[in-house]
Amino acid sequence: MRNLKDLTYGIVGLGIMGGSIAKAIRQNILCRSDASGKILACNRSTACLIQARADGVVDETFTTERVQEMLPKCDLLYVCLYPHATLDFLKENKQFFKSGAIVTDISGVKGIFEKELPSILRDDVDFIIGHPMAGGEKEGYVNSKAEFFINHNYILCEQSFNKKENLDLMRDFIAEIGFSRITETSCDTHDYKIGFTSQLCHVIASALVESAQDPEITAFGGGSFEDLTRIAMINAPLWTELFISNKEKLVEHIENFEKQMDIFKRAIRDKDSETLKAILEDTREKRLQMGSIRTVRK
Amino acid sequence: MRNLKDLTYGIVGLGIMGGSIAKAIRQNILCRSDASGKILACNRSTACLIQARADGVVDETFTTERVQEMLPKCDLLYVCLYPHATLDFLKENKQFFKSGAIVTDISGVKGIFEKELPSILRDDVDFIIGHPMAGGEKEGYVNSKAEFFINHNYILCEQSFNKKENLDLMRDFIAEIGFSRITETSCDTHDYKIGFTSQLCHVIASALVESAQDPEITAFGGGSFEDLTRIAMINAPLWTELFISNKEKLVEHIENFEKQMDIFKRAIRDKDSETLKAILEDTREKRLQMGSIRTVRK
Numbered sequence: 308m309r310n311l312k313d314l315t316y317g318i319v320g321l322g323i324m325g326g327s328i329a330k331a332i333r334q335n336i337l338c339r340s341d342a343s344g345k346i347l348a349c350n351r352s353t354a355c356l357i358q359a360r361a362d363g364v365v366d367e368t369f370t371t372e373r374v375q376e377m378l379p380k381c382d383l384l385y386v387c388l389y390p391h392a393t394l395d396f397l398k399e400n401k402q403f404f405k406s407g408a409i410v411t412d413i414s415g416v417k418g419i420f421e422k423e424l425p426s427i428l429r430d431d432v433d434f435i436i437g438h439p440m441a442g443g444e445k446e447g448y449v450n451s452k453a454e455f456f457i458n459h460n461y462i463l464c465e466q467s468f469n470k471k472e473n474l475d476l477m478r479d480f481i482a483e484i485g486f487s488r489i490t491e492t493s494c495d496t497h498d499y500k501i502g503f504t505s506q507l508c509h510v511i512a513s514a515l516v517e518s519a520q521d522p523e524i525t526a527f528g529g530g531s532f533e534d535l536t537r538i539a540m541i542n543a544p545l546w547t548e549l550f551i552s553n554k555e556k557l558v559e560h561i562e563n564f565e566k567q568m569d570i571f572k573r574a575i576r577d578k579d580s581e582t583l584k585a586i587l588e589d590t591r592e593k594r595l596q597m598g599s600i601r602t603v604r605k
Numbered sequence: 606m607r608n609l610k611d612l613t614y615g616i617v618g619l620g621i622m623g624g625s626i627a628k629a630i631r632q633n634i635l636c637r638s639d640a641s642g643k644i645l646a647c648n649r650s651t652a653c654l655i656q657a658r659a660d661g662v663v664d665e666t667f668t669t670e671r672v673q674e675m676l677p678k679c680d681l682l683y684v685c686l687y688p689h690a691t692l693d694f695l696k697e698n699k700q701f702f703k704s705g706a707i708v709t710d711i712s713g714v715k716g717i718f719e720k721e722l723p724s725i726l727r728d729d730v731d732f733i734i735g736h737p738m739a740g741g742e743k744e745g746y747v748n749s750k751a752e753f754f755i756n757h758n759y760i761l762c763e764q765s766f767n768k769k770e771n772l773d774l775m776r777d778f779i780a781e782i783g784f785s786r787i788t789e790t791s792c793d794t795h796d797y798k799i800g801f802t803s804q805l806c807h808v809i810a811s812a813l814v815e816s817a818q819d820p821e822i823t824a825f826g827g828g829s830f831e832d833l834t835r836i837a838m839i840n841a842p843l844w845t846e847l848f849i850s851n852k853e854k855l856v857e858h859i860e861n862f863e864k865q866m867d868i869f870k871r872a873i874r875d876k877d878s879e880t881l882k883a884i885l886e887d888t889r890e891k892r893l894q895m896g897s898i899r900t901v902r903k
Contacts (some may be wrong), residue, residue: 310814325661377621378761398863405797418836440825440826440827440828441827441828442827457728459827459828460824460825460827462825465903480808481889483719489822490824490825497825500819500822500824502826503816503817503818503822503825503830504822504823504825504826504827504829504830505657505825505826505827505829505830507813508813508829508830508832508833509829510866510870510873511809511813511833511866512829512833512883513869513884513888514803514862514865514866514868514869515806515809515862515865516888516891516892516895517865517868517884517887517888517891518862518864518865519801519891519895520801520856520861521798522891522894522895524802524895525760525797525802525895525896526788526798526803527737527738527760527798527802527803528738528758528760528785528802528803529739529740529757529758529802529803530738530739530848531802531803531806531807531810531836532801532802532803532806533731534806534832534835534836535806535809535810535832535833535836536892536895537832537892538829538833539858539888539889539892540892540893541885541888541889541891542881543881543882543885543886544882546885547878547881547882547885548878550881551873551876551878551881554639554876555876556837557873558870558873558874561818561866561869561873562870563816563818564812564866565709565817565866565870566814566815566816567812567813568764568808568809568812568859568862568863568866570812570815571811571859572808572856572859572860572863573850575808575848575849575855575856575859576852576856578847578849580845580849583841583845583848583849584671584842584845585841586808586811586815586842587811587839587841587845588841589815590811590814590815590837590839591837591839591841592812593731593817593820594834594837594838595838596820597814597817597820597822597823597834598612598620599645
């Protein structure tokens with residue numbers, strides 16, 4: 308079985324995710340004195356490549372035009388691009404992948420991968436569908452860090468064509484780069500649940516900011532508004548793509564949420580204290596049960 | 606002019622707010638070697654009174670039945686009860702207040718105070734309407750701390766009957782116990798803005814928890830859902846009272862928010878990338894402008 312410390316890793320797209328993956332590999336896997344592994348990286352703009360070499364994070368870098376020289380060397384290839392750009396990249400470059408390679412991505416929608424992958428991939432390359440659940444309002448290699456994934460979830464969507472030894476290697480790798488939990492599920496369930504925990508939350512945060520009539524509103528804030536809207540500092544093109552790629556499920560979640568808002572609105576308007584108190588007690592109980600991966604994993 | 610270090614402070618209701626105020630007074634104001642001030646506290650249950658005396662936080666304690674012995678001694682009286690309980694307390698006990706005392710409260714709705722105070726208060730007692738904007742899902746004296754108010758806002762709603770020297774003393778006091786900013790406004794503006802930054806946010810967080818179909822949903826969380834729903838671990842009776850006391854303004858905010866949700870929903874359903882991208886870019890810009898008191902005050 309292949310050993311993580313001796314693999315050649317390839318990162319396509321050295322932004323906050325790709326950069327953090329590279330740094331975590333360097334710090335947690337290739338730190339051992341007997342490690343013979345390497346990290347290769349490719350990116351459209353070259354500033355981050357120069358920086359990552361200077362930081363000692365990556366061993367070799369490639370511009371987009373030269374990616375075909377990088378791909379045949381990579382045992383584990385991470386495509387860290389937007390969802391449709393990832394699919395396009397796979398289509399355009401599949402003939403250059405190393406035989407036996409594991410290829411994976413970071414996209415926040417998975418249904419389109421399940422649907423398109425069979426017609427894209429070669430039999431001797433194993434694509435593992437996963438989603439590292441980490442992010443933030445900051446972007447770019449400059450904001451990446453090796454500790455980015457600590458206390459975060461990784462979701463894996465095993466496919467019938469995946470090789471068991473590759474999935475095992477991938478699970479080891481995910482734990483090594485810092486993730487606290489791996490949730491295994493189908494692409495359909497992934498998109499349904501992520502439509503709720505991530506996309507719906509981003510829509511709500513954005514709608515809340517848009518409904519503010521006053522940019523000075525934080526003078527009246529006690530922290531709640533800031534907490535609810537931090538994620539509204541959103542990467543517009545990426546989230547537009549995520550929302551639209553998952554539109555059926557997301558619209559269903561929005562409508563469920565709207566129904567709940569309406570129940571609250573009616574109880575408040577009708578001064579229905581008993582109903583309000585009962586719902587809020589239920590809410591508190593439900594929320595406490597849900598916990599948080601940050602506290603659960605301590 | 607009276608000096609903060611020599612005042613006798615009275616706290617009615619020694620929960621997380623009353624307890625934190627007492628601890629902050631002890632640590633920041635009565636710490637000086639020449640301080641002659643004292644802290645007296647009254648609470649319905651006695652466990653926290655015993656604890657606060659053992660902690661060296663308060664000098665004398667009183668059960669609710671004996672509050673009439675405490676009130677005539679207090680130069681600055683903090684009523685830290687729920688909004689309507691505060692009004693009831695003022696009505697029932699006004700004859701025991703010290704002549705010249707400043708009385709204030711912590712309630713999250715202020716319109717009802719502006720309306721009812723003139724018929725309640727004596728001419729020789731100055732009631733200052735304010736709102737310390739701090740809180741959390743934890744309750745009780747056991748969770749109180751002297752540092753609770755650091756980096757938080759205090760809202761003051763000056764009334765025509767307030768004495769200038771009392772307002773000045775109150776502003777000094779607020780800064781001494783740790784608040785970073787004082788926002789001065791009318792009760793009406795307070796209730797409108799707080800209806801947005803605080804109450805609307807609590808309704809949204811609660812509705813989001815209620816719309817979750819699965820208590821295991823945090824296995825799919827990347828932090829957004831947790832951030833948006835932390836405040837849903839709500840004190841049901843208190844927030845029911847706050848929501849209903851401010852119902853006209855809160856319902857208006859809910860409806861504005863619902864309109865924005867609807868704009869997002871339609872753009873997603875219609876796969877209208879251009880509109881979505883434009884709104885999300887506007888959202889990001891607006892949210893960045895709003896900043897956060899936590900970063901502004903560094």
